[in-house]
Amino acid sequence: MCAETPEYKTTLNLPKTDFPMRAGLPKREPVWLERWEKMGVYNQLREKAKAAPRKPFTLHDGPPYANGHLHIGHALNKTIKDMIVRSHQMMGNDARYIPGWDCHGLPIEWKIEEQYRKKGRDKDQVPINEFRAECRSFAAGWVDIQREEFKRLGVQGNWEKPYLTMDFHAERVIAEEFMKFLTNGTLYQGSKPVMWSPVEQTALAEAEVEYHDKDSFTIWVKFDVVGAADLEGAQVVIWTTTPWTIPSNKAVVYGAGISYGLYEVTGTPDECWLNVGDRYLLADNLAADVMGRGRLEEDQWTRVRDVTNEELETISLKHPFNGVEGGEGEWDDIRDFRAAEFVTDTEGTGFVHCAPSHGLEEYDLYRELGMLEQVITYNVNPDGRYRDDLPFFGGKAILKPNGKEGNANAAVIDKLVEVGGLLARGKIKHSYPHSWRSKAPVIYRNTPQWFAAIDRPVGDGQDTFGKTIRERALTEIDNVKWTPKSGRNRLHAMMEARPDWVLSRQRAWGVPLTCFTLKGKLPTDAEFLLRNDAVNKRIVEAFEAEGADAWYEEGAKERFLGGIVNPDDYDQVMDILDVWFDSGSTHAFTLRDREDGSDDGIADVYMEGTDQHRGWFHSSLLQSCGTYGRAPYRNVVTHGFTLDAKGMKMSKSIGNTIVPEKIIQQYGADILRLWVAQTDYTSDQRIGDEILKGTADSYRRLRNTMRYMLGSLPDFDASKAVAAEDMPELERLILHKLSLLDEVVRDGYARFDFQGVFRAIFDFATLDLSSFYFDIRKDALYCDGDTLRRLSALTVLDHLYSRLTTWLAPILPFTMEEVWLQRNGEDTSVHLIDFPETPSTWRDDALAARAETVRAVRRVVTGCLEEQRTAKVIGSSLEAAPVVYLNAELAAIITDPETFADLCITSQIKLVEGEGPADAFTLDDVKGVSVVFAKAEGQKCARSWKILPDVGTYSFPGVSKRCDEALREKGFNPSDFAV
Template identity: 70%
Template sequence: MCADKTSDTAQDTPDYKSTLNLPKTDFPMRAGLPKREPGWLERWAQIGVYDKLREKKGREPFTLHDGPPYANGHLHIGHALNKTIKDMIVRSHQMMGHDSRYVPGWDCHGLPIEWKIEEQYRAKGKDKDAVDMIEFRQECRAFAEKWVDIQREEFKRLGITGNWDDPYLTMDYHAEAVIAEEFMKFLMNGTLYQGSKPVMWSPVEKTALAEAEIEYHDHKSHTIWVKFLIVRAVEKTGARSQLIGVNVVIWTTTPWTIPSNRAIAFNPELSYGLYKVTSAPEGNWAKKGDHYLLADNLAEDVMKSAKVDEFIRKRDVSADQLDLVICGHPLRSVDGGEGEWDFDVPMLPGDHVTDEAGTGFVHTAPSHGADDYILGIKHGLQMTHNVIEDGSFRQSLPLFGGEVIITPKGKEGGANTAVISKLAEGGALIARGRVTHSYPHSWRSKAPVIFRNTPQWFAAVDRDIDDGQSEMGDTIRERALNSIDKLVKWHPQTGRNRLFAMIETRPDWVLSRQRAWGVPLTCFVKKDAMPHDEDFLMRDPAVNARVVAAFETEGADCWYKDGAKARFLGSDYNPDEWEQVFDVLDVWFDSGSTHSFVLRDRADGTEDGIADVYMEGTDQHRGWFHSSLLQACGTKGRAPYRNVVTHGFTLDEKGNKMSKSLGNTIVPEKVVQQYGADILRLWVAQTDYTADQRIGPEILKGVADSYRRLRNTMRYMLGSLSEFTEADRMDVADMPELERWVLHRLAELDHKVRTGYAAYDFQGVFSAVFNFATVDLSSFYFDIRKDALYCDGDTERRRAARTVLDILYHRLTTWLAPILVFTMEEVWLERFGDAESSVHLEDFPETPADWLNEPLAAKWAKVRGVRRVVTAALEVQRTEKVIGASLEAAPVVHVRDSDVLEALKSVTFEDVCITSAVELSGDPSPAEAFRLPEADGVGVVFEKAEGAKCQRCWKILPDVGNHTHDGVCGRCNDALS
């Protein structure tokens, strides 16, 4: 094998180094990506690469619709992962022959931005409520604009391609007009209604929250065991009458909801008993002689919590006995209650009751729980309005008026302890405690939320829609479920199961938020009418059209201008008879509507308003995937996407969630500054993004090492292709077997690359290409052909090798371009550096099908198998200092299989093994032969090469010194001549 030489040749022997065809390239081994990448970004902007790609005619469109990030802060590692995956999808489909479009977008309305402006107000001692609504909204708009510009540059620095000059923003006037128009489709098709039911409410942010805006954290709650005295039975059978005077015991972790109690639920399938306390400490809340109704599986735990010394089970209590039994409210007799709780508390059957924790009886407050509400509706229980928007009890509530559940700073107020104290005062408690459990919090303020009954606007998911789009079903839920199963492909498939289960059981969609920065619910309600009245909601296409037209030219701010109501109602209605709704839409409705003003309305959208792919994190099954599906099913009758691709979350190296407090966050900007964006992109390509990924300093070092190995492969090809021209190209049919084997491997790889990219499997693509480059090429083909490339003259073997290198170059460079966008541009420009050239303007080269040659591949698999034994045998000799290089060897290779032996004889096996000679034998292997367990029937006997060392190629051959040029072999003599 030839290499750069600094050998101690005799002084009278010529130095042949200058006669070798050594690699020539200016491509540096040290990438210097952090400093050099911005230059390529500038070049792409000058060339207008994205726009030039749009000029390619006759290509099938492919559209990835961008799930909008929120415009309120610098990018985190999740943003980098998300946008890089999207970029790889867009670029790879473009290079596979599509017109691959990508319009980046931003979510601009909503509470996070509003919250930031309010924080600024609080810092200045400014009262938000004293600020003009439009002025406040304009401050929110300016805040969003600032962060859109910042994030745009941060995304571009990661090498993300797209229509950056014309992104979509949910706060653009046209976007606001379309969002309002889409909302009014729900108004017109009958799915919109106003209802009063418990929703997750943030007392800190004073608004309802969607499930997607909730995260769960450990929270320490009060726990109380409360007695409800049975006072009578609706039907006085003997069994029921015997329960009068007995206490039903409930357990709750939300004592503040007790004032809103309206019933107790039990499960007819559970086993219940009547228990008597027979011994208890003096002064204990649970006293000797007390009788309690409890689920049998929980009785012992309850008595232990109540510090009862001894108790007995007196008898069974059946579901029939419990049904129609009436209790008194535990606050009924507390002084100062003013008769507020002087009402019946019925016992009602409910499937949601279990005996896994608590008492087997569930305190039911229909205004403060989902199951409670359902049970309340079924049995006509009264809804309460005891808790106001700031998370405190209404001032008129006896005993507790003004008490706070959650303070404006997200801390526990005094409501729980106030309720507990009054229950204890009235003798209604048998135990109290604290428990740490998973509890819902707002993902913005990080504060606990409460279930609170408020009037809200809903989209009904189970109402029939008469809009002529019933192919997927008549209701939003039916259309969504059918779309999931019949119209959408899921990557991975588990995404289908997750979203299907959510849609199958979800309640009606809460559309309204009690905030200021957003698109208002553009509807009017009739004064003095009730929500269930036929004329409660105005449904007038002319009014709707005036609203949309105004939003197009003035934006949604015009809804808040003086005289807006009269302007929109026009002369057909008396403004005094109608009320204008000022709630704003849930921001998930904004982003869920983006398919309309991006895919449907833009010139770079899609003909049918449907995206080829939506790609987001797994949390978006309850977020953007979910809201987009519901919104589109309500307005266009089907899902707005054909494929849904999901990625997991990003964790630190130990698998922990990233947190500023833990100091384990990875900031994309810092990774780019240290390593370059291509290293971050390579990390994305090397991970299984469908699961949670890990990143950290050690992982990034490993990624950088993979990058260096790949860069070295590309550098070697560039150097070996120096001055290669079309005149040097050789026909495939005339190539040696080794080159044709490489082309066979390329054809196999071409299929893997294309199918992998089409299936969004970047890990599979990169793994296949990287292993090919480092194993098949660097460790095998390049190793073998280095001698011919360096030392041959203008031989067919060298021309064939360089032709294959050129073929490899074009494929590896383009195949890797969607991943390593900067590096492959550098590799491309090293050979094709004219002003308008870019690898990102190229397609993947077509690979001839006849390059596939399975018989040849099978033969070379046998050759490589024997080569591994020879290489291992020589490594033993090298380790023992018998030889310094493999060219000093001329091993004898014994091969038992005659077919394998013939295969070896048909190739120049010494070149394959990088030895100066090889003797092949079918004789049995002698005892001293080197063997490998996995290569049965192959033995290698080491022999040293005979002859002199060629001072040009370093092979040891008998003919060295017998030619015109001193100290060289015949092959090198011919090359020198």
């Protein structure tokens, strides 16, 4: 501590800075944002790279939907991206970031339809391009809103020229990319079951589906056995949770490796759909459960005998509605019965009902058998109602327009009861797919769609990476670096198992499938699709000038085909592309086509949430492998989901959501960014009031460290800077630690490990600096004149400042700008600066090893002093002059009592080689050291507060030799300080 004497206090080199203790971030951050925008910081960096070429580094932005305010997941996502870009820029790259937005697709279209419904308008009565214009306007409005919200987070990028999937050039390129699938032979039209939203009346991709618990009807249905004399009259029982698919049943399958038996009912309760003498074929492992579902007790049924696979091979079945009056022969065909690999005996009955129009496994089975024509039905309309002419069930709805349960399931169950086809029924709660937009359940529905074949050889001549899209993708996955590494396995497994890509959607707002089909031809015919370069050229030129609306203008078909082929011979496809094809193509019109894109069209980083393994990472890889034969990214970085403080998923209905805007209003964006940096973003993260308070506390501690440095540095004179090799050991130790930290910071930023970077810097700032170095050196900084010790300390503070400020700038851009401006001109910015190069000569492992030994001995001394302070023998460590006993090895290392006294913050210290007395203070984990407490001898220096024998013997009254010399150096006169 330093003297309170007013006269001497004015002579001390006390910290002086305008840097406030209270940050006031919510009010001050917008000022810095305005300043950066006025300065054009992002553009200055690009110009800097042109003047002195730097290695390009591009993070390609996964486009959010332009349809609502930001949530905490957006804040997490964009902050991580900004840290990646800023850190790589400051490590010497030309780090480019082009923000982007997904502007097409169901989320935006759904919003316009909601507006229509409120006004009583019918979307189908509105001219399509008028409807599309409203979608475009809606998206543009939200782009502007979200842009400002992202900028408020401190995210730096090319906000003036973002990429939008609805820009005319983007729509042109998306169409061009689609046409590559058209021309390379991977595009085809097929009819297969896809996830379908009856509410939205469109096919959905897996990434557009989320799973929620749903209560479903569950039924056990009887199929009469035919064709096997010994089993005539018996029935095969199936179990399903989708009763509405029974009218579309075409087969039942069994498992070749499952043990089956013939079971007979021997007694029944009062209310039951079973009769004495009924015989059922069931999997042995499931028979007891099925009989129990039929309300039978264990003594009311018996196992008659085994049923072998050879017998099963002879069986055919009748549909429960076979021959029913009024059925008009709809279900009178004999149903197929065969083995299938996907059947198990873990639940159900051991037999699986097959409606290949509504199930992928069944569809694939009969596709491989070449029997699709015999088993495909078209019983369900786009709105989820049965076709009107379906006997008994025509017009019945699987779901109502509001997404609630329709009357189809109940109608089918009632009919099964009526015809004696039901063994049992019930309800089950299970995880079921829902549309992420309407939140309504979806169904599998067979419908003609357009697909990209991922196992068909790609006819583009790029066979270096494999002949098929799947082969290319699987190869490329191993050429990409994944953070975390588990991302590789996740996407690889998905790519191995995924079906063909459903490209088409039955909607209006998007890029159309720009192709034509020849009338009178089947999709399997070679001439079915028009593949004509001249036609394609006309289309893309129109899209470049007018956007995709050109496809929907009256006379479009004649415009694009006229003079090349006869327009009357062709049908124009009116489906739009899956929005994941749009976003999957963004690399082409952003990385490839823009001057500020990537030089080779490949992004250095794609960074999104873990759900994008089935979303954007997935579709981008498929699209790029289909058209370029390689992945569009070198690194894929994944973050988890944001949960509340209790670890629960955030939900508006629960009321546990946290809006970024409110956090910024209360704490400031830098606190939100610091929360991101302190989390392991590769896993799910928690956020809440107490967590943010802890983050704010960490921020305050770090801010105080920076403030201390700023307060001392006004005295730094660069002309008096001390070379590292001439500094005392304590300063050289700090430089050594800085050199190690430099490696940690650069390596961490390169690996996108912001938690590791911040933890390393924070620990260094609070433990090595605030609690150690600053505590020791404040005496010299305050009281010394231009001594080597003080000048060295100031030089080290300058090195610390330049590194800590720049190292932390990617994480805390507002605060570090404030720190930077305290010492630099108004016409600069920390974000225009690179990380300083750290001399390799600063590293001194031998010194560091010696210092660890010295700090261990120091710990014994401070432990002894703390014991005396607790006993109220002393109040300050400056009152002490302990005697330190050291063994020979330690005595050879610690030789200077004055330097060691500085380290221990005591006025004096005595070093003795040898073993201390039995009652000396020791620590079990520090061998060879013992300390005997003694009070310092002499008087208290009125300026430094150290107690020394020579105080009062110099010209300046009441001070030590060190302070006397400092006062003379400053030009003071002893007569000015009367005692």
